[in-house]
Amino acid sequence: MSPPRLTSPINFIRDVRLAREQSTWDIQIGYSAGSAQGTVTSVTPHEPSTKDDIESPLALPALTHPHIHLDKAFIHSAPEYALFLPTAGTFQEALSSTTKAKQQFSHSDIIRRGEWLLAESIASGVTAMRAFVEVDRTVQLICLEAAVSLKTQWKDSCHIQIVCFAQDPIFSSEYGEQNIEFLEAALHKYSQIDVIGTTPYVESSPEAAKQNIEWAIDCALELNKHLDFHLDYNLDPNKEALVWHVLQILKQRNWTTHSTDKRVMLGHCTRLTLLTENEWARLATEIHENELPVSFVGLPTSDMYMASPPRASGDCKPPQDRPRGTLQVLEMIRKYSLDAVIGVNNVGNSFTPWGLPDPLSLACLGVGIYQAGSQADAELLYECVSTRARAAIGLSPSHSGPWVKQGCQPDLLLVHNRDDTGCGMSRPRTNVAEIVWTPPGKLNRDVVSGGRLKISPFAGAESDSLYQF
Incomplete structure (x- = not known):
């Protein structure tokens, strides 16, 4: 290929x-x-x-992937990973099976599956993408090295913005210290890294999650990188929304549109769908008044599949009552003037076994998800997978x-x-x-x-x- x-x-x-x-x-x-x-x-x-x-x-x-996982793409299409096809379809199973699958990752395997993703994406009209690749004790630098190779080989067809990504804990679990050591080594070795990404919600406590956030912000500022958090991926009203801590630390560290041209992306954020009207107004005010270059990316195919509220023992809700959550991206743009886009996230793995790496199919899905049937809605959805997405990941100064x-x-x-x-x-x-x-x-x-x-x-x-x- x-x-x-x-x-x-x-x-x-x-x-x-x-x-x-x-x-x-x-x-x-x-x-x-x-x-x-x-x-x-x-x-x-x-x-x-x-x-x-x-x-x-x-x-x-042209179209843009503002958030897509390069190293985990099409695991289900590779015969050597047949043992890891989902049986329960839960988020915990996806975490567990993907962790096991990662133990088999090799450079040639990631190149092959990455090229499947790139070929299908470019044929769909994608000319730029923010691509997550994991760095931790399990894969070490294998995924990153493959991504650097792909970035160079495919640069004429598609701008690949590499995210050095911590999917696993870095401030909790017995391997947290090793994980952060690999991250820091990668960030200082590879100039091709454009973005630092972490997953605060996988930490074992709110305190560790906040440490994760603070480390990532400080590191991104020091190295002059964009920042991208997988954040608040739950529908649990009893869990604190970590978005407030992110904004607080960004303000404390003076991360504004005037101090840096690097941007901050917050992905998933399904917990935010439980915010009250006053909380949404406060969120928008915090971002606008402090001139924070913050964007949100809704990931509907993954969110609709995985994000559901927790069920307590003895829960009397009928079995058909299965709410799902994903950011109401169009309302965020129009009502609160927030910067928001939509992305594919995963294709062909246990986190999202359905859907295509085609942003237009995602925009089409948005018509139903957001009940957005007007021509103006369709144009805004197109922007969310094209010019808005490109600007949100820092590849253009504004959307057109x-x-x-x-x-x-x-x-x-x-x-x-x-x-x-x-x-x-x-x-x-x-x-x-x-x-x-x-x-x-x-x-x-x-x-x-x-x-x-x-x-x-x-x-x-x-x-x-x-x-x-």
């Missing part, structure tokens, strides 16, 4: 539709001397043509909505109307909403990364007139 082949740099993309535009447009891409990365230098109206505009592809910003504009990076997804039925017909998707509501197959997705087109077996004759190199 190898990274996809890319064309030479594109200079023009002609006669494409844009979000909310009735006519078609031409996109010009320029390249600075000595740089393979381009910039969209102009977006201008296309001269009228005789063909129907709906035949022209719809050009959108679902629009291709002058000055933006030429990372694009062009959606075509090619026949994928074998029946000689195709159904046009005329706007962003239709792409979110009924995501097109990969046959109808052209992916442009850094101004270069991914060479696809599905490209038709229309490509000759569409792209000018």
